Amino acid sequence: MASRSILWFRRDLRIGDNPALNAALAAADEIVPVFILEPKLMKEMGTKRAAYLSDSLRALDQSLGGNLNVIAGDPIKVLTELKKQYQANSIHISAEYEPTGAARDAAVEAAGIELTRTGSPYAVAPSRVRKPSDGTAYKVYTPFYRAWLVHGWRAPATTPKKIPTVKVDPANKAIPDAPWPAGVIKSQAGEAAAIARFKVFKKNSLSNYDESRNLAAIDGTSKMSAHLSFGEIHPRSLLADLGDSAAHDVYRKEIAWREFYADVLFHNQHTETDYYAPQFAKMRYDKPGAQFKAWCEGKTGFPFVDAAMRQLLSEGWMHNRTRMVVASFLVKDLHLEWQLGERFFKEHLIDYDVASNAHGWQWTAGSGTDASPYYRVFNPIEQGKRFDPDGDYVRRYIPELSHIAGVKVQEPWDQSDGYKNQYPKRIVDHALERVESLARLEEIKASKPGP
Ligand SMILES: Cc1cc2nc3c(=O)[nH]c(=O)nc-3n(C[C@H](O)[C@H](O)[C@H](O)COP(=O)(O)OP(=O)(O)OC[C@H]3O[C@@H](n4cnc5c(N)ncnc54)[C@H](O)[C@@H]3O)c2cc1C
Numbered sequence: 001m002a003s004r005s006i007l008w009f010r011r012d013l014r015i016g017d018n019p020a021l022n023a024a025l026a027a028a029d030e031i032v033p034v035f036i037l038e039p040k041l042m043k044e045m046g047t048k049r050a051a052y053l054s055d056s057l058r059a060l061d062q063s064l065g066g067n068l069n070v071i072a073g074d075p076i077k078v079l080t081e082l083k084k085q086y087q088a089n090s091i092h093i094s095a096e097y098e099p100t101g102a103a104r105d106a107a108v109e110a111a112g113i114e115l116t117r118t119g120s121p122y123a124v125a126p127s128r129v130r131k132p133s134d135g136t137a138y139k140v141y142t143p144f145y146r147a148w149l150v151h152g153w154r155a156p157a158t159t160p161k162k163i164p165t166v167k168v169d170p171a172n173k174a175i176p177d178a179p180w181p182a183g184v185i186k187s188q189a190g191e192a193a194a195i196a197r198f199k200v201f202k203k204n205s206l207s208n209y210d211e212s213r214n215l216a217a218i219d220g221t222s223k224m225s226a227h228l229s230f231g232e233i234h235p236r237s238l239l240a241d242l243g244d245s246a247a248h249d250v251y252r253k254e255i256a257w258r259e260f261y262a263d264v265l266f267h268n269q270h271t272e273t274d275y276y277a278p279q280f281a282k283m284r285y286d287k288p289g290a291q292f293k294a295w296c297e298g299k300t301g302f303p304f305v306d307a308a309m310r311q312l313l314s315e316g317w318m319h320n321r322t323r324m325v326v327a328s329f330l331v332k333d334l335h336l337e338w339q340l341g342e343r344f345f346k347e348h349l350i351d352y353d354v355a356s357n358a359h360g361w362q363w364t365a366g367s368g369t370d371a372s373p374y375y376r377v378f379n380p381i382e383q384g385k386r387f388d389p390d391g392d393y394v395r396r397y398i399p400e401l402s403h404i405a406g407v408k409v410q411e412p413w414d415q416s417d418g419y420k421n422q423y424p425k426r427i428v429d430h431a432l433e434r435v436e437s438l439a440r441l442e443e444i445k446a447s448k449p450g451p
Contacts, residue, residue: 002029004088004166008079009035009068010101011121012094012231013060014191015163017156019119024092027116030164032086033064036079037072037176038104046347048316050178052189056230057175059190067165069172075104076111083113086166094119094231097126097262098354099269121228122259123153123235126266137267140370144263145256156237185315187226187350194227202241210250216308216319217392222251225351226317228258235259258356264369265355271368272358273339280367284440286335294427295330296344298397301426303410304384305329307397314397316350321387327364328378332437333428338365366441375441377434384410398423 005028007021013035015021024031035057045053061068071078079091095117096102109115120126129147131138138144180186188197201222205212212220227233235255242248265271275281294300298309308322318326323345330341338361345361346352362368366376388394391409395402400423401409412418413426 001087002164004028004030004032004086006032006034006079006082006086006088006091008075008091008093008115009033009060010093010096010231011229012119012234013056014194014232014234015060015063016159016191016195017234017237018094018159019157020092020094020117021163022157022160023116023118024090025160025163027090027092028088030166032069032082032088032166033060033067034069034071034078034082034172035060036075037070037174038075039072041100042072042176044346046316046349046352047178047181048184048348049350049352050176051180051184052187052226052316052350053230054176054178055189056232059192059232061175063191064163064165067168068175069168070175071172072174075108076113079108079113080111082172085169090114090116092116092118094121095125096120097122097266099265099272100354119157119234121231121234122262123239123255124148124151124259126259126263129263137263138260139264141257141260142370144260145253148256148259153236153239156234156240183314187316189226189230189232191232194224194233197223197227198233198238198241206251207245207247209247211247213250213254214321214387216304216321216388217390217396221320223317225353229351229353258353260369261355261359264359271362272354275367276359276362276369277367279444280365282444284335284443285337288336288340291334291427292330292336292340294424295326295334295341299424300329300428301424302329302380302384302430303394303398303401303412303423304388305380306424307388307394310397311393312345312348316348318349319393321383322393323360324364325378325380325383327361329380331365332377333380333430333433335433335437335440338362338367375438377437379434380430381410 005024007024012018012020057070091113093115096105097120105115129144129151130136205220212218224238228235239252239255242252268276298306300306305326308318308326312318327341330336331338342357342361345357359368385407389407391407394409400421401412404412404415408415412423
C-alpha cells in the first residue's frame with residue numbers, strides 16, 4: 001500500500017512556495033490534504049472573511065485535484081480519525097506563532113498527535129531576530145528592520161510538479177458556502193488571484209510605491225494583505241521580486257512591519273487585547289454610545305473618516321492611511337479604548353491579522369511600540385486635504401457629498417449646499433477634543449518603555 005502523510009492547511013492556502021507541502025510530499029507516496037473548520041474560529045469570523053475563506057478553499061481544492069478534505073470539528077478529533085482512516089505516517093503543518101493558533105497546536109500535541117513543522121507564514125519566523133547585545137527581542141521597529149535584513153530569508157520553496165493526493169471521501173468535503181453579504185464588493189480569493197494581483201501591482205504601481213502609497217483614492221498599494229492573511233502567497237515570494245530602488249525598499253519595509261508585529265505579539269501575547277504600554281490602561285476613557293455607532297456607520301460628519309469606514313463596510317478593506325486616521329479619531333477624538341475599534345476591524349476586515357491589527361491600533365493609540373507618541377493627534381480634516389487632495393476618495397464612498405467638487409468636499413460645512421443631501425453634521429469639535437485628549441494624557445503622565 002502507498003504510504004501517506006497528512007498536510008493540515010491553516011494560514012497557508014497555496015501550493016507554491018509551501019515548505020510544509022513539500023515536506024509532506026517527501027515523507028510519503030501521497031498526501032491527504034485537510035482544512036479543519038474549527039467551531040470557535042468560524043464563530044468569530046466576520047461574514048466577509050467567511051465568504052472569502054469559502055472561495056479560497058474552493059480555489060485550493062481545485063489546485064489539489066478536488067481532493068481537499070474540509071472537515072468541521074475539533075482538530076484533535078478530526079486528525080485522530082483522519083490518521084486512522086488513511087493510516088498516515090505523519091502530519092505536517094506550517095508553524096504557527098500567534099497565540100490562538102500556537103495554543104491549539106500545543107493542545108493537539110499534548111493529546112499525543114505528533115506534528116511536523118516546516119516553514120511559517122513569515123519570511124523570518126518570530127523570535128529569530130534578536131538583539132546581538134543581550135539576545136532579547138526588539139521593541140522598536142527600525143533596529144528590528146535592520147537586524148531582519150541582516151538575518152535574511154530563504155529563497156522561495158520550489159512548487160511541486162505533481163501532487164499525488166488520496167481521493168477524498170465525499171463525507172469529508174464540507175467546503176462552506178458562505179455567501180458574500182449584500183452590498184459588499186467581492187474580493188478575488190485564492191493563490192492564482194494573489195499571483196495575478198501582485199503582477200498588476202508590479203507593473204503599475206511598485207516603482208512609484210514610495211510616492212503613491214499614502215494617497216487614499218488611487219490603487220497605489222499591493223492589496224496583498226488578504227492574500228497574506230490566508231497564506232495564498234508567501235511574503236518570501238514577494239520579497240524575492242524586489243530590487244534596490246527607493247520604492248522597492250519602502251515596500252520591503254512594509255512587509256517587515258507585518259513581521260515586526262508578529263514578533264512583538266509573540267513576545268507579548270497579552271497585547272492582542274491588552275495595552276503594550278500598561279500605563280494607558282489607567283487613562284480616562286469614555287463609554288461607547290451614539291458617537292461610537294456613528295463611527296462604525298461612517299456618519300461622524302468628518303468626510304475622510306466616514307469615507308474610510310464606508311470603504312471598510314463595503315469592501316472589507318481600508319487604505320492604510322485611513323486606517324490610521326479612523327483609529328486616531330476613535331481614540332483621540334471620541335476618547336474610546338482602542339480595543340473597541342480593533343474588534344470592529346476584526347469583524348469587517350478580510351485581511352484581519354491578529355498582530356498587525358492589535359499593534360496597528362496600539363501604534364495609533366500611542367500605547368504600542370515606538371514611533372507614534374500619544375500627543376500626535378491626527379487632524380481628520382488636514383489628513384483628508386493632504387492624502388485625498390482631489391476629494392475622489394470621499395466622493396467615491398459618500399454619495400451625499402458627490403455634488404461638491406475637488407478638495408472642498410473635505411469641508412462641507414464651508415459650502416452653502418454642503419448639507420443638501422443630509423450628510424451628517426460633525427459629532428465633535430476636533431480642536432476641543434484634541435485638547436481634551438492631551439489633558440487626559442497629562443493625568444497618566446505616560447512614560448513609555450524604552451527600546
Ligand atoms: C489600525 C490599523 C489596523 C490594521 N489592521 C491590519 C490587519 O488586520 N491586517 C493587516 O494585514 N494589516 C493591518 N494593518 C496594516 C495595513 O494597514 C495593511 O496591511 C495594509 O493597508 C494592507 O493593504 P496592502 O496590502 O495594499 O498594503 P501594502 O501597502 O501594499 O503593503 C504590503 C504588505 O505589507 C504589510 N503591511 C503594510 N503596512 C503594514 C502595517 N502598517 N503593519 C503591518 N503590516 C503592514 C501587509 O502585509 C501588506 O499587505 C492595520 C493598520 C492600522 C493602522
